[in-house]
Amino acid sequence: MNHFAELLDRLAFEPRRNAKLRLMEDFFHTTPDPERGYALAALTGGLSFRNAKPGLVRALIAERTDPVLFALSYDYVGDLSETVALMWPAPAPGGAGHNAAPPRLSDVVEGLSQTAKTELPGLMARWLDALDETGRWALLKLITGSLRIGVSARLAKTAVAALGGVDPNAVEELWHGLSPPYEPLFAWLEGRAERPESLVVAPFRPPMLSHPLDEEEFSRLDPADFCAEWKWDGIRIQAVRELTADGRRVVRLYSRTGEDITASFPDLCEDLLAQEAFVGTIDGELLVLRAGRVESFNVLQQRLNRKAITPRLMQEFPAHIRAYDLLAEGGEDLRPLPFVERRRRLEALVARLAGRRVDLSPLVPFASWEELAMARARPGEAGAGIDAEAVEGVMLKRRDSPYVPGRPKGLWYKWKHDPHLVDAVLMYAQRGHGRRSSYYSDYTFGLWRSGPEGDELVPVGKAYFGFTDEELKELDRFVRRETVNRFGPVREVIHTGERGLVLEVAFEGVQQSTRHKSGIAMRFPRINRIRWDKPPREADRLDTLARLLPRGERATTKAGKT
Amino acid sequence: MRKAREKKPAPGFRQGESEGLGSRRLKERAASDYLRFMQARDILSLTPAGLYCPLADVHIDPLRPVPRALITHGHSDHARAGHGAVLATAETLAIMAARYGESFCGSAQAVRYGERVTLGPVGVTFLPAGHVLGSAQILLEAGGLRVVVSGDYKRAGDPTCPPFEPVRCDVFITEATFGLPVFRHPDAGGEIDKLLRSLALFPERAHLLGAYPLGKAQRLVALMRQRGYDRPVYLHGAMERLMQLYEAFGIPLGDLRRVEPGSRESLAGAVVLCPPGALQDLWARRFPDPVTAFASGWMRVRARARQRGVELPLVVSDHAGWDELCSTIRETGASEVWVTHGAEEALVHWCTREGLAARPLHMLGYGDDEAEAEAVAETAGAEPAA
Ligand SMILES: [Zn+2]
Ligand SMILES: [Zn+2]
Numbered sequence: 001m002n003h004f005a006e007l008l009d010r011l012a013f014e015p016r017r018n019a020k021l022r023l024m025e026d027f028f029h030t031t032p033d034p035e036r037g038y039a040l041a042a043l044t045g046g047l048s049f050r051n052a053k054p055g056l057v058r059a060l061i062a063e064r065t066d067p068v069l070f071a072l073s074y075d076y077v078g079d080l081s082e083t084v085a086l087m088w089p090a091p092a093p094g095g096a097g098h099n100a101a102p103p104r105l106s107d108v109v110e111g112l113s114q115t116a117k118t119e120l121p122g123l124m125a126r127w128l129d130a131l132d133e134t135g136r137w138a139l140l141k142l143i144t145g146s147l148r149i150g151v152s153a154r155l156a157k158t159a160v161a162a163l164g165g166v167d168p169n170a171v172e173e174l175w176h177g178l179s180p181p182y183e184p185l186f187a188w189l190e191g192r193a194e195r196p197e198s199l200v201v202a203p204f205r206p207p208m209l210s211h212p213l214d215e216e217e218f219s220r221l222d223p224a225d226f227c228a229e230w231k232w233d234g235i236r237i238q239a240v241r242e243l244t245a246d247g248r249r250v251v252r253l254y255s256r257t258g259e260d261i262t263a264s265f266p267d268l269c270e271d272l273l274a275q276e277a278f279v280g281t282i283d284g285e286l287l288v289l290r291a292g293r294v295e296s297f298n299v300l301q302q303r304l305n306r307k308a309i310t311p312r313l314m315q316e317f318p319a320h321i322r323a324y325d326l327l328a329e330g331g332e333d334l335r336p337l338p339f340v341e342r343r344r345r346l347e348a349l350v351a352r353l354a355g356r357r358v359d360l361s362p363l364v365p366f367a368s369w370e371e372l373a374m375a376r377a378r379p380g381e382a383g384a385g386i387d388a389e390a391v392e393g394v395m396l397k398r399r400d401s402p403y404v405p406g407r408p409k410g411l412w413y414k415w416k417h418d419p420h421l422v423d424a425v426l427m428y429a430q431r432g433h434g435r436r437s438s439y440y441s442d443y444t445f446g447l448w449r450s451g452p453e454g455d456e457l458v459p460v461g462k463a464y465f466g467f468t469d470e471e472l473k474e475l476d477r478f479v480r481r482e483t484v485n486r487f488g489p490v491r492e493v494i495h496t497g498e499r500g501l502v503l504e505v506a507f508e509g510v511q512q513s514t515r516h517k518s519g520i521a522m523r524f525p526r527i528n529r530i531r532w533d534k535p536p537r538e539a540d541r542l543d544t545l546a547r548l549l550p551r552g553e554r555a556t557t558k559a560g561k562t
Numbered sequence: 563m564r565k566a567r568e569k570k571p572a573p574g575f576r577q578g579e580s581e582g583l584g585s586r587r588l589k590e591r592a593a594s595d596y597l598r599f600m601q602a603r604d605i606l607s608l609t610p611a612g613l614y615c616p617l618a619d620v621h622i623d624p625l626r627p628v629p630r631a632l633i634t635h636g637h638s639d640h641a642r643a644g645h646g647a648v649l650a651t652a653e654t655l656a657i658m659a660a661r662y663g664e665s666f667c668g669s670a671q672a673v674r675y676g677e678r679v680t681l682g683p684v685g686v687t688f689l690p691a692g693h694v695l696g697s698a699q700i701l702l703e704a705g706g707l708r709v710v711v712s713g714d715y716k717r718a719g720d721p722t723c724p725p726f727e728p729v730r731c732d733v734f735i736t737e738a739t740f741g742l743p744v745f746r747h748p749d750a751g752g753e754i755d756k757l758l759r760s761l762a763l764f765p766e767r768a769h770l771l772g773a774y775p776l777g778k779a780q781r782l783v784a785l786m787r788q789r790g791y792d793r794p795v796y797l798h799g800a801m802e803r804l805m806q807l808y809e810a811f812g813i814p815l816g817d818l819r820r821v822e823p824g825s826r827e828s829l830a831g832a833v834v835l836c837p838p839g840a841l842q843d844l845w846a847r848r849f850p851d852p853v854t855a856f857a858s859g860w861m862r863v864r865a866r867a868r869q870r871g872v873e874l875p876l877v878v879s880d881h882a883g884w885d886e887l888c889s890t891i892r893e894t895g896a897s898e899v900w901v902t903h904g905a906e907e908a909l910v911h912w913c914t915r916e917g918l919a920a921r922p923l924h925m926l927g928y929g930d931d932e933a934e935a936e937a938v939a940e941t942a943g944a945e946p947a948a
Binding site for chain 2: 006010012013014015016019022023026065066068069072073076077078079082083086087132133431433434435437438488489
């Protein structure tokens with residue numbers, strides 16, 4: 001456990017992806033089974049402990065420490081697990097628990113699953129006695145489910161895959177058939193055993209992703225080689241329906257990253273379970289449809305944000321799949337087939353489906369790139385109809401493209417909307433993270449609005465990318481030179497009508513926000529251009545953004561928040 | 563430091579002499595009567611300039627220029643320039659001379675650990691504090707009452723200075739920089755091992771190690787050498803002078819090299835010591851894919867490390883942690899404890915529960931040495947940036 005704790009500790013502070021990978025690879029390489037397997041489970045979110053709650057931890061520490069000292073310490077540290085980990089008194093020499101061997105991660109996993117609730121406090125106390133500060137911190141974070149170390153399940157699997165020099169997708173495909181501590185997986189990766197055949201019904205298949213279209217490459221592509229379809233502004237999803245050996249029907253929904261999200265969409269599952277015509281895997285977009293119309297991403301998010309899936313929620317935000325592709329059908333893997341062939345199979349399948357939860361994402365007809373550009377600019381008139389607002393752009397897929405997991409070159413492209421642009425004024429700057437920690441690289445910018453004492457700037461967003469390294473240096477220099485105020489890591493830079501810096505900010509859309517003083521939040525803002533030439537007075541006004549809000553949301557914002 | 567030793571004996575501190583306010587007051591009544599009823603506050607009181615001993619007419623670690631000062635150690639929040647006469651260990655005087663120039667005070671007098679100096683009715687003894695080179699606790703004895711001003715101190719081992727010597731006393735005056743029970747410093751060697759493991763795992767990355775230039779930096783290097791690390795350790799310009807000073811006092815630190823202008827790109831896999839403030843400085847930018855490490859007791863708390871953008875926090879402290887503070891207070895047998903600065907509230911609470919009279923002094927002006935490190939970084943930043 002101490003070894004694993006040290007890994008978690010290091011990962012929590014390490015901002016670089018490659019360095020995180022190296023740390024995990026080294027750990028998997030040097031740690032024996034089953035410890036590394038349980039560690040992998042912990043890193044991929046595969047461990048959950050029902051019995052251990054923060055209340056238990058509080059009770060344990062209350063028995064052992066002075067309440068005043070605990071309160072002062074908690075107040076200083078600000079995190080319960082960490083305070084307890086640091087304050088936990090060492091067992092007295094000669095007393096019970098002194099110099100006890102620290103538990104292994106496997107001891108913890110087994111102990112928690114086999115121990116009755118009443119025995120748990122005693123067991124926890126013995127573990128905490130035997131661990132060091134970092135070990136206690138990791139244990140407490142693990143059992144209270146609040147481990148945040150900036151490692152995605154995908155990254156952990158990538159590190160494991162590197163152990164055997166295989167593609168992470170190869171691990172991904174087996175994943176749902178395996179369980180902790182993953183000994184057959186490690187045996188295979190280390191060349192000691194055959195590939196463990198996936199035992200899971202309805203497995204996840206890593207999705208194929210596209211490249212953004214760069215305008216230069218575009219001119220070399222032949223429109224005749226491609227199909228086009230709308231890129232819907234929802235959640236990319238994989239829907240799998242299969243039959244077990246004994247004839248049971250199984251439905252699974254996976255997110256793009258392979259997370260099993262079945263439980264969040266009982267409405268969709270129930271519908272799919274009943275679709276006897278469908279045995280296979282659909283790649284599509286999860287959307288909310290009301291009265292036959294696709295709702296905006298903001299609406300979908302209202303469903304995604306809810307924890308409790310109530311009948312009311314499902315009725316108010318009915319989930320729907322718009323199908324892009326068919327990866328498997330009736331036990332046959334369709335992924336090697338060309339896109340047009342898979343598409344033909346998909347169209348035939350959707351036509352056989354009853355119910356209204358799954359439909360086909362239509363192809364966008366075009367003969368030339370100009371024609372497609374028109375369609376992209378006005379999706380409503382090119383077939384998207386009333387759903388045009390939910391179109392994010394178009395996807396181009398080579399007619400002969402097989403379905404290749406990952407982001408293969410030259411097969412699929414996304415051609416998004418041109419972004420919105422606004423000229424904003426730099427107001428605050430903050431140091432970045434990791435390799436950027438020595439630069440002021442996070443910028444808060446604002447737009448003009450009329451205030452009680454004339455025009456004033458109100459912050460509307462924050463951006464930390466979109467500029468070159470060279471521009472970053474210039475921005476950083478500007479911030480250091482023009483600072484008028486410091487608040488910890490944040491610097492306020494000069495921003496009057498005459499003096500200051502105008503940033504051209506590109507963004508994908510706006511939504512209402514109670515978190516922002518302006519009442520509006522931008523989606524994906526980034527610095528498009530630095531307008532060294534433009535006086536701040538000529539930057540845009542808040543009304544420019546308000547006009548982009550969906551119709552229903554406009555009035556409230558205009559009424560003004562302060 | 564040779565020069566400091568050669569200085570004439572300081573007139574202010576000739577043995578048995580005291581011309582201060584205390585001695586004048588003393589003449590007004592019979593000395594024996596007075597001494598019988600003496601209380602701690604007669605030996606030591608709190609003035610705007612800091613702790614003051616009226617009987618000897620001398621300040622300890624004064625915050626502003628005074629005629630006569632006793633200095634516990636060389637950190638700039640304790641050792642300031644501009645006093646009249648200064649009494650301190652030779653090492654502390656050398657550190658002050660290196661920092662402020664030879665004329666940092668009117669006259670300086672060196673004192674050895676354990677040597678008893680008499681100032682009027684007060685016996686003054688400097689004893690090792692284990693904090694940094696030359697650091698001392700100051701024992702004041704008068705009228706049978708013993709008061710110890712401990713300055714900054716630690717109990718953990720340190721190859722660069724003699725260990726803290728507990729002294730029995732009636733009143734113990736302690737710092738509380740890490741006066742919360744969450745501050746339990748681990749074995750420093752184990753923290754150095756973390757650094758060495760990271761060097762092995764990331765041999766293509768420079769490891770920038772932020773450390774206070776006086777004490778911490780030398781201790782880190784000495785600990786690395788103890789663990790067999792014999793490659794060159796690179797230094798930020800602001801680190802060099804004090805490293806040389808330590809070596810001149812007979813503390814070997816191995817192969818130390820200044821980071822030469824234009825050489826930063828070639829320091830993959832090297833350890834580079836710099837003042838903490840330099841970690842975020844323009845200076846830190848050109849090293850190959852740097853790992854930002856920082857050695858400090860504050861690194862025990864994750865939010866503090868994250869706040870500074872530290873990627874490899876090393877919990878190494880030159881101050882006593884909570885357990886050391888408590889055990890030291892017990893060892894001195896003091897019945898009264900004054901807490902100068904830091905997290906005073908928690909330590910005073912603990913003392914009270916132990917049945918000891920305790921009072922917080924709420925002294926402003928003493929930091930955790932961090933202020934010092936930042937100041938050094940600023941001046942270093944002002945050097946030619948190359
Ligand atoms: Zn100090
Ligand atoms: Zn201090």
